[in-house]
Amino acid sequence: MSAPDGDRSYSELSPLAHLIFSSRWLQLPLYLGLIVAQVVYVGLFMKELWHLLLHASEFGEQQIMLVVLGLIDVVMISNLLVMVIVGGYETFVSRLKLQGHPDEPEWLSHVNAGVLKVKLAMAIIGISSIHLLRTFIEASNLGSEGSRFTEAGIMWQTIIHVVFVLSAIGIAYVDRMTQHGHARAKHH
Numbered sequence: 001m002s003a004p005d006g007d008r009s010y011s012e013l014s015p016l017a018h019l020i021f022s023s024r025w026l027q028l029p030l031y032l033g034l035i036v037a038q039v040v041y042v043g044l045f046m047k048e049l050w051h052l053l054l055h056a057s058e059f060g061e062q063q064i065m066l067v068v069l070g071l072i073d074v075v076m077i078s079n080l081l082v083m084v085i086v087g088g089y090e091t092f093v094s095r096l097k098l099q100g101h102p103d104e105p106e107w108l109s110h111v112n113a114g115v116l117k118v119k120l121a122m123a124i125i126g127i128s129s130i131h132l133l134r135t136f137i138e139a140s141n142l143g144s145e146g147s148r149f150t151e152a153g154i155m156w157q158t159i160i161h162v163v164f165v166l167s168a169i170g171i172a173y174v175d176r177m178t179q180h181g182h183a184r185a186k187h188h
Helices: 015-055 061-093 106-110 113-141 151-187
Strands: none
Touching: 015 061, 061 113, 113 151
């Protein structure tokens, strides 16, 4: 007599189920590639920081602010990469077994696909906010020769940012509704 499905061990899986479950390891090169991308961002950050240090005395306040916003942008993208690498690996590939480690990120203890989506959406809004702020600062040069922006470009960038915000609200709402549905199902 066979055990109920919930009591089957990994070794008792059918070859097809074993293959399908093992296919999650195909994501490993993707996460390793994101680590390489993070190394590239560290290099970009150091290059921009060095540029700021060398030319700070020549820059005006607006130029310094734009460079600093660029540095913040790189940091936020790097944070996004960490969330995707650590959270995605933990959620979709394998446990990292960090419980009790003094450097374990607080958010990792309750990460799942829904939480990860909301955190990613919030990070994207933060990155978009930095880009929009840089655009608004540079908009003072709007209409002058060499300006990188047009009124239509600023309008579209603002509309896209608002769509990001609305999308994040929608994702958070759906995640909350899903969690309330799971809580109600457990209660009954």
